[in-house]
Amino acid sequence: MTRYRGYLIDLDGTLYKGERVVPSGLGFVESLEERGLSYLYFTNNSLRRPEQVAEKLRGFGYPAKPEQVVTSAQATAAFLTETLGSPSVYAIGGEGLKAALSEAGCRLTDQSPQAVVMGLDPAFTYDKMKTACLAIRAGADFYGTNGDLMLPTDEGLLPGSGSLCAGVAAATGVQPRFIGKPERPIVEYGMRRLGTTPEETLIVGDNMMTDIRAGVDNGIDTLLVFGGVTSPEEYRNGTVRATYTVGDLKEWEFI
Ligand SMILES: [Mg+2]
Known part of the structure; x- marks a missing residue:
């Protein structure tokens, strides 16, 4: 039995870097598919529509559909209509x-x-x-x-x-x-889209101050992958603690 049924996965710095794919990211998402685990692509980028984000991911080889994309723009729109x-x-x-x-x-x-x-x-x-x-x-x-x-x-x-x-x-x-990472509204919106509880959810990302804080501040476990924004040195000197850290996504054992 795996503990985490749903994954919220950061994009830039985690699955690709600028215009280059992170090869272990492809293996990571493939493993999620094989295990039948739910996941969403979870981004603070509000510039592009989900269709465009999915298209970019497919260009790198990710099996991405628009309905698997969560943007800070969508979370903001949902928050506004819920409150106003x-x-x-x-x-x-x-x-x-x-x-x-x-x-x-x-x-x-x-x-x-x-x-x-x-x-x-x-x-x-x-x-x-x-x-x-x-x-x-x-x-x-x-x-x-x-x-x-x-x-x-x-x-x-x-x-x-x-x-x-x-x-x-x-x-x-x-x-x-x-509204976006590390704030609560996008985390709640992402979990609602995933259909998971906080205990069943894992946030994956390269940025200690957004991805990892989103988990820490909202009671959700996190996986920090080095090689993107946050370096091992910065992490050591920082105060935000991830539940798990890996140097590369291929080290993750899907616990
Ligand atoms: Mg990132």
Whole structure:
């Protein structure tokens, strides 16, 4: 009997790195399939729609269907509709965020929105920031898809969603409510999609401060894989403790 029936698996740094597949990631997902274990691809990236994320994964050889993808955009949309009904939303972000909000029943507008939602937006402008700040000052709730300040890429560390949110927070004095890893809403949303309890779930990822904290803060076991964002040295010096650590996913024994 295996203890973990459901796996929430991080993507970048865990299953691939930039444009390169992690070969042991392919073996890992294959083993999950063979054992009949449930798993979802679990990402803070809100830019792309689930179809696009699945397509990218299939390009690396992963057996990914859109319904196996959990993004911070979907978790944010679910959280908003659960707490606010069908709110009007001013969204700053990519196609993935806007599609998730619309599909969940939010009405996208830049006129007197009930909520401002910010995700990573490569087309971010002063004008968008201004609209967000005025809406928040007029009383709109402020949400961020995820608080990641930096985005590791082949070019180097780029500004992440959290850095864009920090600008709006500085200009309004209002802090956003974050939804993505390591926050509870995306973890609850992921488990709901998996149909597992916290005891049956394992969060797998390369980032101590997002993936592993998501488990630690929400009572879920975690598997930290080195080779991505968090180095063994950083982990040793850090305070966040994973349930298990491996240097490579092929070391995992599916307990
Ligand atoms: Mg990662």
